[in-house]
Amino acid sequence: MFNKIRVIEKYLSEKFIAFYISVFAVSESVVNPFPLEFILIPSIVKYPHKYIKYAFLAASMSTIGAIFGYILGYHLEEKIIKSFVDLSEFIPIYEKYGALIILIGAVTPLPFKLVTLASGVFKINFIYLLIYSFVGRYIRYQIITLLTYYYGSKMINAFQKINNFSTKMKYIFLSICLCLGLYFFIFLG
Numbered sequence: 001m002f003n004k005i006r007v008i009e010k011y012l013s014e015k016f017i018a019f020y021i022s023v024f025a026v027s028e029s030v031v032n033p034f035p036l037e038f039i040l041i042p043s044i045v046k047y048p049h050k051y052i053k054y055a056f057l058a059a060s061m062s063t064i065g066a067i068f069g070y071i072l073g074y075h076l077e078e079k080i081i082k083s084f085v086d087l088s089e090f091i092p093i094y095e096k097y098g099a100l101i102i103l104i105g106a107v108t109p110l111p112f113k114l115v116t117l118a119s120g121v122f123k124i125n126f127i128y129l130l131i132y133s134f135v136g137r138y139i140r141y142q143i144i145t146l147l148t149y150y151y152g153s154k155m156i157n158a159f160q161k162i163n164n165f166s167t168k169m170k171y172i173f174l175s176i177c178l179c180l181g182l183y184f185f186i187f188l189g
Helices: 002-010 017-028 037-046 048-084 091-107 112-121 126-187
Strands: none
Touching: 017 037, 017 048, 037 048, 037 126, 048 112, 048 126, 091 112, 091 126, 112 126
16 A cells, blocks of 8 residues: 555646646546545645645535536436336435435545435435535545644554565565475475
8 A cells, every 4th residue: 555655646746736636526526436535645645734725625626526416316317217216215314314414425435426416316405415515525534634644654654664574574484485395395305
C-alpha cells in the first residue's frame, strides 16, 4: 500500500490536485467504484496546509455528483426499474427516513452512489439531498483530511519501517528455506 500511495503522490502536482479531486468526487457519487480517499489522502500528505480547502472542495463536488446520481436514479425508475420491480413497499420507508439515509450514506464508507441513485428512484426532496449530502460528505472528508494532516507523515514512516522489516524477514525466511533444502538434499537425499 505504501508504494501505491507514493505512485499516486508522484502524479499530484499542486496545479492539478483540485481538478483531480473534483472529477473523482463527482464520479464517485455516480459511478466510480473507488473511494475519493485514494486521491485525497496523498494530496494531504503532499500539501498538508490545504486540508480544509481539499475537504470543502471534495464535499462540494461530491454534492454536485449527488445531483447527477439523483437525476440518473429518477430517470432509471421511470424508464427501467418500474418495469422489473415493484418498489411501492419501500417508498414509505424512504419518505420517512430519507434524510437520515442520505446523511448516513454520506458519512459512512457505504457506496454513496447507491444513496444518490435511490434518492432519485424514490424521488426524495431534492433540498434534503443537497443539504444532507454536503453536510455528511464534509464531515467525512474533514475527518479524513484532519487525521491525515496530523498522522499522515507518522503513518508513512511506520509503513516504511514495516516495509523494511518485511524485506529483511523475506531474506531471512529465504535463507532458512535454502539451508533446510540443502540439509535435506545432502544428508537425507
